[in-house]
Amino acid sequence: KPVEKSLTDIANALQRSAQKMQARLSALPKPEYPSELPVSAKKDDIAAAIQQHQVVIVCGETGSGKTTQLPKICLELGRGVSGLIGHTQPRRIAARSVASRIAQELNSPLGQTVGYKVRFNDKLSESSYIKLMTDGILLAETQGDKFLNAYDTIIIDEAHERSLNIDFLLGYLKQLLPKRPDLKVIVTSATIDAERFSNHFVGAPIIEVSGRTYPxxxxxxxxxxxxxxxxxxxxxxxxxxxxxxxxxxxxxxxxxxxxxxxxxxxxxxxxxxxxxxxxxxxxxxxxxxxxxxxxxxxxxxxxxxxxxxxxxxxxxxxxxxxxxxxxxxxxxxxxxxxxxxxxxxxxxxxxxxxxxxxxxxxxxxxxxxxxxxxxxxxxxxxxxxxxxxxxxxxxxxxxxxxxxxxxxxxxxxxxxxxxxxxxxFTEPEILRSSLASVILRMAALRLGDVTEFPFIEAPSSRLIADGYLLLQELGAVNEQRQIT
Missing domain, CATH: 3.40.50.300 (P-loop containing nucleotide triphosphate hydrolases)
Known part of the structure; x- marks a missing residue:
């Protein structure tokens, strides 16, 4: 009987999950795209690339509309149903303003179809499909959700800024993707070094979008x-x-x-x-x-x-x-x-x-x-x-x-x-940071050994050794390089 009850509970849970999925699918917004934005002309190419590849690199100049329109393209493909469309920004002010703009374009109050989560502020609901957040928030969420099961799509915006958080996320996602074949990742960048991101994800396709700029x-x-x-x-x-x-x-x-x-x-x-x-x-x-x-x-x-x-x-x-x-x-x-x-x-x-x-x-x-x-x-x-x-x-x-x-x-x-x-170009943060602090942050985030982590640009072995030496002097690690 306990076995039968367990099986019944599992069956009921599966049924509720299926009903919830169907309800989310039925309520999926029908986005429209401003014709004046250059990204709208590339909408079909971007959608096809997302369907055919696990990782897509979208590089666009200032004013192309990639930040606001990419989540809408994902919605039209049915993404955001089995999990949220996670959309990261380097700064809190950008996460809030972008969430507000996308919600406005989808004719939905902020916090319903589109929400955001930043430090000290969370405006999301169970009906949300798109979640704007800082890259630091997503990185912190890896501690409680190792496989990022809350998401079916991740958009890393402004990747060209190459902050430590962005580099950590790109490395983490590279390790995660083989374990989450259903997860789609879109990396956006200004027209700077897009090939580097493509190579990091083993030949991910690059789609270029022109900017809406005057002389x-x-x-x-x-x-x-x-x-x-x-x-x-x-x-x-x-x-x-x-x-x-x-x-x-x-x-x-x-x-x-x-x-x-x-x-x-x-x-x-x-x-x-x-x-x-x-x-x-x-x-x-x-x-x-x-x-x-x-x-x-x-x-x-x-x-x-x-x-x-x-x-x-x-x-x-x-x-x-x-x-x-x-x-x-x-x-x-x-x-x-x-x-x-x-x-x-x-x-x-x-x-x-x-x-x-x-x-x-x-x-x-x-x-x-x-x-x-x-x-x-x-x-x-x-x-x-x-x-x-x-x-x-x-x-x-x-x-x-x-x-x-x-x-x-x-x-x-x-x-x-x-x-x-x-x-x-601006030097990536990891190349101008103390490797001691990088090592400690990686340990706190449980990202593994710094020498084995798949960085886009790995720090030299000498800098890593210097980082560990400083931590040993401070008593933060032992001779086996373990955090004390």
Whole structure:
């Protein structure tokens, strides 16, 4: 009798599962695709590749629509029924905004058909098909769901960022796929090094999608050359009282920028002045908002204060709305960025706006050419968050943000020679991190031996040995390389 009861319970559970699957299949949304997005033209090719292969690489330029449309293509294929469509983003702000956008396109309240899960915030329901989350959340879920049975499809978005979390996930999925033949994986990237991802997954097909971009004029305006020239002084002297207040104010400020850079050599203040100078010029070019890229939250706050200080003294700046955009911004302040507005805006952003988020209405970009990067110092034996020059690829991504709605202008606050001397791509985080911290994180996540893990770019054996040596000195591992 106990055996019969067990068999009956199993049969009932299977029946309930089948009924639930049928109900989810019947309620599957019928997505539509915006014709203006380039990815819509490739919809059939992408769908065929997903059906025929376990892993597909989709590389698309800025504005292609891959982030919002790929989950909808998966829905149309019947994915999301036996498990969720997991869709990872590098940052919380992107996970929330992308979830909101896809829900809007599917005419569903956020949290029903489409939900999200980020640190300290979970908006999902049993009826959800698509789950947006940070890559860190999915990585943490591998601890309680080793085979990721909660998902039938995984989309790793913005893989070109090559953070540690992304590299860990790509390695973990490579090991998992033979054990989960039903699982589909889609890796998306900007048009950067797509072959590397394809090779990692043993020849996964690459589908390229063009970007929806207009021509962007790049202007180089290095610090110390803000545009203040003798010609402008002569014009001011000749015109004398015919100049309006804005022109007089602009010439005076350009002189101040030159003096500050030449006399004080204060780079931070010079950058703030150069941004003010460039913004003033761009506001004269015509309609459209300005996106300014800065290295971090502190620089954003300082520049915002600097802009607001001058707003009352310039008719051009007086009615401009200045908005910050960084990862730790409150949800309420984040939503201001995406709301419709009548006044012109200057949005001060970190690299969160480089690829993860699309700020609407941007026609001009001012790029300081800097970002905060985590880097390990072998001499000091510590990791430091320091300001560094961005790569050429990152600079191109930034410039592409202003070619979305019309022809754009990107002002780079550095020289063309400086740009040409920069590395082509951003160095993956694992190659600039302490291997000691990588080893500890892998141990905490139970990812196995660092020497055997299938990294896209494995760290050298010397760096691994140095990492273990440091951990031994700290008493974190024993001589057998086991965590103490």
């Amino acid at each position: 962007v004029e790049v202007r180089y305006r290095p610090l110390g050359k803000s545009g203040f020239r003798a010609k402008e002084i002569a014009e001011a002297e000749n015109a004398q009282f015919d100049l309006d207040d804005d022109t007089i104010f602009g010439i005076a400020r350009k002189a101040k920028t030159e003096a500050r850079w030449l006399e004080e050599d204060d780079e931070e203040e010079a950058i703030e002045e150069a941004i003010l100078d460039a913004a003033d010029d761009l506001l004269r070019q015509g309609d459209g908002d300005i996106l300014v890229f800065l290295p971090g939250e502190r620089e954003i706050r300082d520049t915002a204060d600097h802009l607001r200080k001058y707003q009352g003294r310039s008719a051009k700046l007086k009615h401009i709305e200045v908005l910050p955009l960084f990862a730790r911004l409150s949800i309420e302040d984040q939503q201001k960025i995406f709301k419709s507005h009548s006044a012109r805006r200057i949005v001060l952003a970190t690299n969160v706006a480089e690829t993860s988020l699309t700020v609407p209405g941007i026609k001009y970009v001012i790029d300081a050419g800097l970002a905060r990067m985590n880097r390990y110092s072998p001499r000091a034996k510590v990791e430091q968050l320091q300001i560094e020059k961005i790569s050429q690829a990152a600079a191109k991504q930034r410039a592409g943000r202003c070619g979305r709605v019309s022809n754009g202008i990107c002002v780079r606050l550095y020289s063309e020679e400086d740009f040409n001397s920069r590395p082509a």
